[in-house]
Amino acid sequence: MGINDDYENGDNLINDNDNNDANQKNKKKKEEEEEAALSVERMFESQPVPSWRNQLTVRAFVVSFVLSILFTFIVMKLNLTTGIIPSLNVSAGLLGFFFVKVWTKFLDSSGLLKQPFTRQENTVIQTCVVASSGIAFSGGFGSYLFGMSERIAKATSDTTDFKNPSLGWIIGFLFVVSFLGLFSVVPLRKIMIIDFKLTYPSGTATAHLINSFHTPEGAKLAKKQVRELGKFFSFSFLWGLFQWFYTAGDDCGFASFPSLGLKAYKERFYFDFSATYVGVGMICPYIVNISVLLGGILSWGLMWPLIDNKKGDWFPANLSSTSMHGLQGYKVFIAIAMILGDGLYNFGKVLGKTLSGLYKQLSEKNRLPVADVASPTELELSFDDQRRTQLFLKDQIPAWFAVVGYW
Template sequence: MAPVAGHRHPRSSEEAETAAAVAAGQDGEEEPSVEVAFAGQPPPPWWRQVTVRSVAVSTVLGAVLSFMSMRIGLTAGVGPTFNIVASLLGFFVIKSWTRLLARFGVASQPFTRQENVVLQTCIISCSTLSFYGGFTTYLLAMTETVAKSAGGTGTGKDVYTLHTGNVVAFLGLVTFASLFCTLPLRKLMILDYKLMYPSGSAIAGIVNSFHTPAGAATAKRQVLAMSKAVVGSFMWASFQWVYTGGSGCGFQVFPLFGLKAYKQKFYFDFSASLVGVGMICPVLINFSMLFGSIITSFFLWPTLQSKKGDWYNDPSPTNFKGINGYKVPMGISMVLGDCLFQLGSITIRAASHFHMNRQQRNPGGTNIPADGNSDKQTALSYDERRRNKIFLNEGLPGYVSVAGYILFAAVSAIFVPRIFPQMRYYHVALLYAVAPILAFCNSYASGLCDWSLASVYAKLAIFLVGAWVGEASGGAIAGLAACGVMLMIIGNAAELMHDFKTGYLTLTSPLSMFISQVIGTALGCLINPLVFLSFEKLVGKEHLGEAGSVFSAPLATAYRGLAILSVEGTKILPKHSIEFCIAFFLMAFCLDCLSAVAKARKWKASNYIPNAMAMAIPFLIAPNIAIDMALGSLLLVIWKKTDKKNANMLAVVVASGLICGDGLWALPSALLSIFQIEPPICMKFFSSHQNKIMREHFLPKVTTSR
């Protein structure tokens, strides 16, 4: 029967468009379409993308990843990103749950890629607050323990006692404001300027592969590989615990390169999580850290130690009037030199890209709309047309975003000075006025090259506000609090754009993305303070940030150093420290210039020029971390040489599994500590001379009878 004119099937036009897209992809006229595979699966409405089960799973996984992130930050000074881990774990947990229900004949809502993205976004919104919330950086730097470790007295207006209620209120005010900061710019960033946001695009690719028939086999292999890595890493961590029955015992203090190197903290500590981090980080970054560790451990620090009594007299290894007065300022100088170059470079690139896009969009004085009414819009691919339709039709109006930000800014100006008395309302108001401009710059730059400068802007806030308030009025605490405001607003705004890019590429509703951000942020504001409180109870408040302890929090010491320098100036530093700082600042800047020139001219040596930022890290933390991460890179290089296909497919998930398994051991380890169950064996290493003395004084002499 012929169809009646004017009564076409409501989906016939879309089906025809889909068929055309398939034909175009087969003929090579367009790139292979992703959305053609999902043509028979229309995206569910936003209220079915944010589900009760996704929120429940987000709560559990957000708490676990927050714990692991905080633990790594407190020990290694590294802020790992768990985006891929969150996607994998979320997919694995809910898929397993739906299959379990199906075995018992219980029907459940299908697990869609949109729900997967919402789940991942919610988890990451919660876990990233372990870093942006300052629990391993600026908040911890306010405490008495870190103040003493950095050489201060730990008293007066320059320290602040962290009360859980105040921390929750501070996080809630600032982080919810960050959600509204750049929300009106999502169309400009993603549709008009077509910024890539590499991390967000990568997550979208993984999620799309998980939920398509073609990607099912790959997803199964990835989940299996990750499961094996988690189990292996967890078992290895539990095996190591058996040999840590005493101070300085266990595999963590294995003097692989000799006892002299061990005295300079140059050893391999068999940390599976740091090896996993090394597999994720670029090879050049890891080996730049190793190069910096070799220079500092074997050349620079021994030279400065030989000057004791001449250049400085303070014997404390942590006081800024002693050798720490060289280490931390020199490391910070290298960081600032690298950041200054990166800031200038990215600003120039962003301005050039912005101007070029503006000319392309407005060549004759008339803007070309991106709403489907222009000739340019008709030339879009099938995938872009489907994605643009959902991305433009759903979301919050711009005036709601502006009103929300202004409301939170006004409330923060009233209540933040009550939480931190060293600040005044005009300090907070100025920070909120400047933050959207910097957030736009940072989000634009992050979309171009996946590099967030939020921490750079935050460190500048320490100097500006700290100097403004002054030492007598508690400028160190005021500067650190200002750092928190800037870091959370600018960092979260960029993270939100990455999530919107993921949602755009998976046909996820922008409204459901925003709601998941709100839920994840609310969870993070409650979970992270409780996780930090658990560390205080289990480890001891006096040991969090203590120099030389397991939880030394190197980044907190660095932030404290910046705060001290901002209010006290250079008068507390030892002799020639300023000259060293200037030299290393210039060295970092020149190294970046050399690297940029080498890449521009395509020199072969460009891949071997060390990264200045990575070289600065061993100035602030122990070199054993660089050794673990370099080993991770070495294993990845060998894997790619022997089996490139499987390495490209599984390396990231295996690395994620190593991080997860080692981090999960922290939970039973904490329980063993609570119940005062000690490891049964102490494995320790001595020199032959020490062994001889021990045998003579502690072992009974063996006598023989005739």
């Protein structure tokens, strides 16, 4: 009886082990199937990835040029009105996909299509549009660039220190400002993206968006999005045209409607019916809208009236409204102090988090692996990560080119 019991226990143990192995295999197979279903790169595995030279097509540059002009007008409008520039990556990627898709569809129907539209070409368009329109904001066209001119200098003070705008030095200045970051980041791109796997929210979101566009379901969704974009664009244009007929000059019509009374109107509290503010408010996070509202109430409703009452005490009473020795000087220098303080705080915050993250990743890399912590399969890269790493390292900008450009 004892021998039979031992045999039965041994058989049961073997059966349990076989069942566990089978369960683990089924579980692993199921996980692989789920990973394959969620894998983005497997959907594009059959499509060859063109080299970076083939991604720079004529149609990409033509569409980028047209969209860059459109987005530059939008950025300048926002820069001179709200002062808040939301991220335009999604719009640039969407419109770039739509226009080139229409282009390629027409050529394909006529039998003249030689190169299909790829995700990489879509990224080239989006990058060119965002970079070009970004120069309109970061180049200082709505702030310091024309503020250095003789006209503005004479209007604010009796100074002879000015710099009149000239196309030659502006192009050189923008070239240096725009390419400085590129040349400095190129030698570090592999370390930051491959080695440390730092996350870039804006770039990651745009990449997911472009990937979704080039799937059948994403293409249908992009058509709906472009249709809605055209609908509200037409509404905004017609509303602006309607307001134009009721505008006889500055601070007139629906752009300066005294909804809170004439006393508040003198303190710059009025309602602007421009659709621009509605659109920017919908795009920006709610905390930004609340901050702008509270800032407007505290500054124009409290600070400037209180400082203006000190006219003749804190500053001469006979100064013009644009003089930097009067109320305008308080506005400018208080605003500059707040911008510098906020910028310094965020710089220290980002730098501290970056150094902390790098130190944490370095310490984890130097730590010896433990068998109980993770299995070898968990430490392996997914198919998406392997393919993206391979494509990322495929075409590299030479380090010497970046160093020469930086110097």
